[in-house]
Amino acid sequence: MAQVSMTVNGTPVSGEVEGRTLLSTFLRDTLELTGTHVGCDTGQCGACTIHVNGASVKSCNMFALEADGAAVTTIEGMANADGSLGTIQQAFQDHHGLQCGFCTPGMVMTAAALLEENPKPTEAEIRSYLSGNLCRCTGYHNIVKAILAASGQEVAKEFAA
Structure with missing residues (x-):
């Protein structure tokens, strides 16, 4: 197990992950940010697309450890500050x-x-x-x-x- 830390939707987060833990799994299962959908687990469908340091990334193709120290934005982070739709x-x-x-x-x-x-x-x-x-x-x-x-x-x- 390894420690991973990142900023997700403006909030610093951390957790323990196995080296093989996908970023999509970390977001959904550890952080309970289930807005990031996993459709194919092979990077073909784009349902798991998020932003990592401003770049569009298919989170099922990235290990959580690769995002260590990164700024991550998920669909939950696209809403306005008051919770209304962006x-x-x-x-x-x-x-x-x-x-x-x-x-x-x-x-x-x-x-x-x-x-x-x-x-x-x-x-x-x-x-x-x-x-x-x-x-x-x-x-x-x-x-x-x-x-x-x-x-x-x-x-x-x-x-x-």
Whole structure:
């Protein structure tokens, strides 16, 4: 067992982990931050996407010990200080960018990384950036619409509900 310490959603945390403990497991089982979903455990679906030191990471592909000393943001950290939905989360709700909701945390975290890099992405740029996240329900149309809205851009008429 080894000691791991990091800052998660602005709060310093620590715990004991085995060397093989995945960061997704540490977040979900040790810290009880169950918003980070694990869909495939192989990095293919993107449901477990979080931010580590500002970079978008699939937490099922990273050991908890690799995040020692890091600043980690999970979907729980995307809410406003008063607990209300953050801008991207609200856009997903307003534009029906979710159905079953399983992929939503990873989609929101990926969208946040995209908007950090490119505050006004085009539809094509959004679709390309989301290529590492799978959704079996929505067909991505409303997810793209939600990200456009979260970026402050007007949602084109062809995207109207």
